[in-house]
Amino acid sequence: MAIDSTDWAILAELQADARISLTELGRRVSLSSSATTERVRRLESEGVITGYRAEVDLTKVGYPVLAVVRLKYPGNKHEPLRRLLAERSEILECLRTTGDDCYTLKVAAASMPHLEELVNELTDFGSTTTNLVYSQTQSYRGPSAPAAG
Amino acid sequence: MAIDSTDWAILAELQADARISLTELGRRVSLSSSATTERVRRLESEGVITGYRAEVDLTKVGYPVLAVVRLKYPGNKHEPLRRLLAERSEILECLRTTGDDCYTLKVAAASMPHLEELVNELTDFGSTTTNLVYSQTQSYRGPSAPAAG
DNA sequence: CAATCTACCGGGGATTCCCCGGCGATCGGG
DNA sequence: CCCGATCGCCGGGGAATCCCCGGTAGATTG
Numbered sequence: 001m002a003i004d005s006t007d008w009a010i011l012a013e014l015q016a017d018a019r020i021s022l023t024e025l026g027r028r029v030s031l032s033s034s035a036t037t038e039r040v041r042r043l044e045s046e047g048v049i050t051g052y053r054a055e056v057d058l059t060k061v062g063y064p065v066l067a068v069v070r071l072k073y074p075g076n077k078h079e080p081l082r083r084l085l086a087e088r089s090e091i092l093e094c095l096r097t098t099g100d101d102c103y104t105l106k107v108a109a110a111s112m113p114h115l116e117e118l119v120n121e122l123t124d125f126g127s128t129t130t131n132l133v134y135s136q137t138q139s140y141r142g143p144s145a146p147a148a149g
Numbered sequence: 150m151a152i153d154s155t156d157w158a159i160l161a162e163l164q165a166d167a168r169i170s171l172t173e174l175g176r177r178v179s180l181s182s183s184a185t186t187e188r189v190r191r192l193e194s195e196g197v198i199t200g201y202r203a204e205v206d207l208t209k210v211g212y213p214v215l216a217v218v219r220l221k222y223p224g225n226k227h228e229p230l231r232r233l234l235a236e237r238s239e240i241l242e243c244l245r246t247t248g249d250d251c252y253t254l255k256v257a258a259a260s261m262p263h264l265e266e267l268v269n270e271l272t273d274f275g276s277t278t279t280n281l282v283y284s285q286t287q288s289y290r291g292p293s294a295p296a297a298g
Numbered sequence: 299c300a301a302t303c304t305a306c307c308g309g310g311g312a313t314t315c316c317c318c319g320g321c322g323a324t325c326g327g328g
Numbered sequence: 329c330c331c332g333a334t335c336g337c338c339g340g341g342g343a344a345t346c347c348c349c350g351g352t353a354g355a356t357t358g
Contacts, residue, residue, distance in 0.1 A: 003210055011210070014203035018167045021346095023314060035337050037316080051204045054163035056291045060197045061152055061160070063292050068246055068253050085287045094287035095255075097217055097280035104217050104280070106244075108292055131246035131253070138234045138243035140289070142205045143212050143257055170315095172345060184306050186347080 003048065006031065008145035010039055011049070015142045018052040055140075063090070063108035065115050066133040070101035073126035081125055090118055101129065152197065155180065157294035159188055160198070164291045167201040204289075212239070212257035214264050215282040219250035222275035230274055239267055250278065 003011075009029040013020065020028075026036035043049045058066060073081070081103075085091050093106040105122070109115035115130075122128050152160075158178040162169065169177075175185035192198045207215060222230070230252075234240050242255040254271070258264035264279075271277050 011203065011205055015205065016200075016202075018201035018203045021314060022316095032338050033315080034317090034339080038336080046209070047206055048209045049203050050206050051165075052167035053165075053202055053204055053289075053291065054160065054167045054198050055200045055202055056160055056164065057196055057199050058292055060195070061292050062295065066244075068244060082286065089290070089293040091287060092291070093289050094285070095215075095217060096283045096286050098283070099278075099280040101280070103286070105287075110295065129248075131248040131250070134245045134247070136243070137231065137245050137252075138240060138254075140202075140242050141238070142202065142241070143207055143210050144238040146211065146259065170345060171347095181307050182346080183308080183348090187305080 065109040071103040214258040220252040
C-alpha cells in the first residue's frame with residue numbers, strides 16, 4: 001500500500017516513457033526485471049497506475065483550436081451533460097468544481113465554427129465563459145515524489 | 150503527412166493502452182506487425198505522437214486535493230512564472246489563455262495548507278481565483294477521428 | 299512497357315516477457 | 329536461540345515479441 005522511493009522512481013520513468021521494456025525499467029531503477037515486473041503489477045492492481053496513454057499533438061491531427069470553457073449550470077440534472085461528454089470526443093477534460101462556474105472543460109476544435117458549435121451545445125445547459133488557449137506552457141505531467149517524507 | 154483511418158485506429162488503441170505490443174496492436178488494426186511498426190515510427194517521428202505516459206491516481210500517491218487556479222497576471226515578465234512551473238511539480242498543467250485571467254492552472258496538493266502555500270506563491274504574480282475540483286467527470290482523453298471527412 | 303515508389307507481408311536471429319523455484323532478511327512465538 | 333512464516337528480490341528457461349532484412353503487389357511517371 002505504501003509507496004517507497006523505488007515506486008516513485010518507477011512512476012517517474014513510466015510517466016516519462018510508458019513504452020520502455022520492463023527489463024530497461026529495471027535497469028533504470030536498479031532492480032532485476034522480475035522484481036520490477038512485480039512492483040509494476042502491484043501498482044496497477046492497487047489502482048495507483050490507472051493506465052498508459054499515448055500523447056497526441058492536437059494540431060497535427062486537425063484540432064488546432066484549444067479552449068477552456070467554464071459552464072455555470074444552475075440545474076441539478078447532470079445526466080444529459082454526461083451524455084454530451086460521452087458523445088463529444090472534442091471535450092477532452094471536464095472538471096466539476098466549487099464556485100460559481102461549476103464545470104470547467106477543456107475543448108479541442110478543428111476551427112472557430114466548430115468551436116462555436118461546441119459552445120452552443122454547452123450553452124443549452126447554462127451560461128458559458130470561453131477562453132482560447134494560446135499555448136500550453138506546462139504540458140500535462142503527473143505527480144512526482146514529495147521533497148521529503 | 151496525412152492521417153488515414155488506420156492511423157486513427159492506431160492512435161485510438163495507443164491512447165486506450167500505450168503498453169500493448171506492436172504485434173497485438175497490429176492484430177487489432179488488421180495489419181502485420183511490421184507494417185504497424187512502420188506506421189507507429191512514422192507517427193512518432195512526425196511528431197503526431199509526442200510521448201507515452203503512465204496515468205497515476207493522484208489520491209493514491211498522496212495528492213488528494215485538486216484545484217483549478219486562474220491567474221490574472223498584468224505584467225509581461227513570464228520568465229519567473231515559467232521557473233515556478235518547472236520547480237513546482239504540483240502544477241500539473243498551465244494554459245495561457247485569452248481573457249482577463251491569462252493563465253489557467255491545474256494544481257495537485259497534499260492538503261489544504263499545501264494548496265494554500267501553492268496559491269500564495271502564485272499570488273506573487275497576480276490575483277488568483279481558486280476552485281476546488283469535486284470530481285473529474287471526464288478523465289483526460291486525447292482526440293479521436295472526426296465523424297466524416 | 300519499364301522504372302520507381304510506396305505500403306505491405308513474411309522470416310529469422312536477438313531480445314524480452316512470463317512463470318517458476320530458491321535465497322536472504324525480518325518478525326513473532328516457542 | 330531456533331524455528332517457521334512472510335516478504336522482496338534474484339536467476340533461469342521456454343514462449344512470445346521485437347527488429348531488420350528481402351520480396352511482392354499496386355500506383356505513378358516517363
